[in-house]
Amino acid sequence: xxxxxxxxxxxxxxxxxxxxxxxxxxxxxxxxxxxxxxxxxxxxxxxxxxxxxxxxxxxxxxxxxxxxxxxxxxxxxxxxxxxxxxxxxxxxxxxxxxxxxxxxxxxxxxxxxxxxxxxxxxxxxxxxxxxxxxxxxxxxxxxxxxxxxxxxxxxxxxxxxxxxxxxxxxxxxxxxxxxxxxxxxxxxxxxxxxxxxxxxxxxxxxxxxxxxxxxxxxxxxxxxxxxxxxxxxxxxxxxxxxxxxxxxxxxxxxxxxxxxxxxxxxxxxxxxxxxxxxxxxxxxxxxxxxxxxxxxxxxxxxxxxxxxxxxxxxxxxxxxxxxxxxxxxxxxxxxxxxxxxxxxxxxxxxxxxxxxxxxxxxxxxxxxxxxxxxxxxxxxxxxxxxxxxxxxxxxxxxxxxxxxxxxxxxxxxxxxxxxxxxxxxxxxxxxxxxxxxxxxxxxxxxxxxxxxxxxxxxxxxxxxxxxxxxxxxxxxxxxxxxxxxxxxxxx
Amino acid sequence: xxxxxxxxxxxxxxxxxxxxxxxxxxxxxxxxxxxxxxxxxxxxxxxxxxxxxxxxxxxxxxxxxxxxxxxxxxxxxxxxxxxxxxxxxxxxxxxxxxxxxxxxxxxxxxxxxxx
Numbered sequence: 001x002x003x004x005x006x007x008x009x010x011x012x013x014x015x016x017x018x019x020x021x022x023x024x025x026x027x028x029x030x031x032x033x034x035x036x037x038x039x040x041x042x043x044x045x046x047x048x049x050x051x052x053x054x055x056x057x058x059x060x061x062x063x064x065x066x067x068x069x070x071x072x073x074x075x076x077x078x079x080x081x082x083x084x085x086x087x088x089x090x091x092x093x094x095x096x097x098x099x100x101x102x103x104x105x106x107x108x109x110x111x112x113x114x115x116x117x118x119x120x121x122x123x124x125x126x127x128x129x130x131x132x133x134x135x136x137x138x139x140x141x142x143x144x145x146x147x148x149x150x151x152x153x154x155x156x157x158x159x160x161x162x163x164x165x166x167x168x169x170x171x172x173x174x175x176x177x178x179x180x181x182x183x184x185x186x187x188x189x190x191x192x193x194x195x196x197x198x199x200x201x202x203x204x205x206x207x208x209x210x211x212x213x214x215x216x217x218x219x220x221x222x223x224x225x226x227x228x229x230x231x232x233x234x235x236x237x238x239x240x241x242x243x244x245x246x247x248x249x250x251x252x253x254x255x256x257x258x259x260x261x262x263x264x265x266x267x268x269x270x271x272x273x274x275x276x277x278x279x280x281x282x283x284x285x286x287x288x289x290x291x292x293x294x295x296x297x298x299x300x301x302x303x304x305x306x307x308x309x310x311x312x313x314x315x316x317x318x319x320x321x322x323x324x325x326x327x328x329x330x331x332x333x334x335x336x337x338x339x340x341x342x343x344x345x346x347x348x349x350x351x352x353x354x355x356x357x358x359x360x361x362x363x364x365x366x367x368x369x370x371x372x373x374x375x376x377x378x379x380x381x382x383x384x385x386x387x388x389x390x391x392x393x394x395x396x397x398x399x400x401x402x403x404x405x406x407x408x409x410x411x412x413x414x415x416x417x418x419x420x421x422x423x424x425x426x427x428x429x430x431x432x433x434x435x436x437x438x439x440x441x442x443x444x445x446x447x448x449x450x451x452x453x454x455x456x457x458x459x460x461x462x463x464x465x466x467x468x469x470x471x472x473x474x475x476x477x478x479x480x481x482x483x484x485x486x487x488x489x490x491x
Numbered sequence: 492x493x494x495x496x497x498x499x500x501x502x503x504x505x506x507x508x509x510x511x512x513x514x515x516x517x518x519x520x521x522x523x524x525x526x527x528x529x530x531x532x533x534x535x536x537x538x539x540x541x542x543x544x545x546x547x548x549x550x551x552x553x554x555x556x557x558x559x560x561x562x563x564x565x566x567x568x569x570x571x572x573x574x575x576x577x578x579x580x581x582x583x584x585x586x587x588x589x590x591x592x593x594x595x596x597x598x599x600x601x602x603x604x605x606x
Contacts, residue, residue: 239583247516247520261582
């Protein structure tokens, strides 16, 4: 086998489709078959571990058939490789429990320390195989390092996604929360012979806002401002009492009685549960107070679950952002690309006066728009990757209850305004506004960033090209909003 | 709701009859203002005939307690019915207020504490 064949096979497996572990197995099979080996093993040393751990094997068994095996199935081999000394020369013989093998150290500083152990059927190694392996040690090391890194990304992604799915099933979505809150208020109103009820939820800065109401029209504007609103509640203080600040304020809303309970869990203020009568006196007997207390407990539990789930969602997004940044860093010259997309998307959405929460959703969409690429690493069919990654990315985000603006923007960031984009060929207003903004942001950042095949464009050229594509690739309104600020944001 | 103010051995006693809710709170606020006038006010609020207190009522009781404390005085709640006690507990105001068994116990406690 000629050395260039080892290199070609290694690069083929690097860019092939499928999970990284399967591609590593493919690489081992290629080496085993092309170099006429009987035994080929890959040991990897993690961090400061003293021994090398078996990661992948390939053997030709006595019947002549050959098979690759991941480490778990490799019962015929030692799981650990303890070396008295790292071999000083390439393919030096090392002694293992199953006999002598030739060891080739594959090393990428800071990334990979591995040993490739090989032998042929006679326990030796042909001159051709020896020459091919030595000549392309660096390429093999780089490919194995990259495959292992992709494998780690895949595992991170799989773990995070599984956790998110579990959490979603346990805690339900935000929509379900609102439905449950209304149901519990209805039951409490009925059980206590009240006429209306509401649940106000404490926000991250302790501000209260009505989340669900029953029997109160939207015109009934309950002022919940901390210093002047209906309730006097020291949110910063654990287990603080809840007081009605001014009866006149409640009377002005037409309330005859209001019984409001503070909802707290482990000292954390979560919200207020209030029951109201308008036309008759309240009638809370022992039984209805008991019911009221148990409804308050249930609402507290739900709000606490929601809070925990929101914290989980935030952590999930941060993990995905880290993975997206790792994908950027993997390609030469594209480090920081997603951050640029996020900056452009946020600036354009602010200029277009989108709601603040939608601006934030689009900033995150910028960071995460190519997350689908992490789930399709190294696929051979680049066209398929291009076409599928928006939907795959949106699928990863849909797993948790994030803003629909974020999900739809990621889903649509390759759609063209004139309908010639992908994956669905949507056109004009069929593309959600966030998708139209993100499409321009991703294009501008991409052109400004450049890659090994194309030098980065100047800001002026990016702006000119964006202008030219108004009405075809981009929404003219988004172009109009972007052009004045691209120079600042991209510089 | 009805309210009756009287003096017993130098202690003011306010007897309330009926529910204390939003609709009654403004009237009771005026009565409490009267009862707490002057320096170092000492007040026993007799809740023996009060079956229900809503958040407005709870707010008034706590305000009365705080205002008296600011003037070096004291407010005690007497004969609190179980449902009302439960409401004070649910609104977490039970720890702010001092409850005594009955009016006599309240008057005795405030007399003993007087200078």
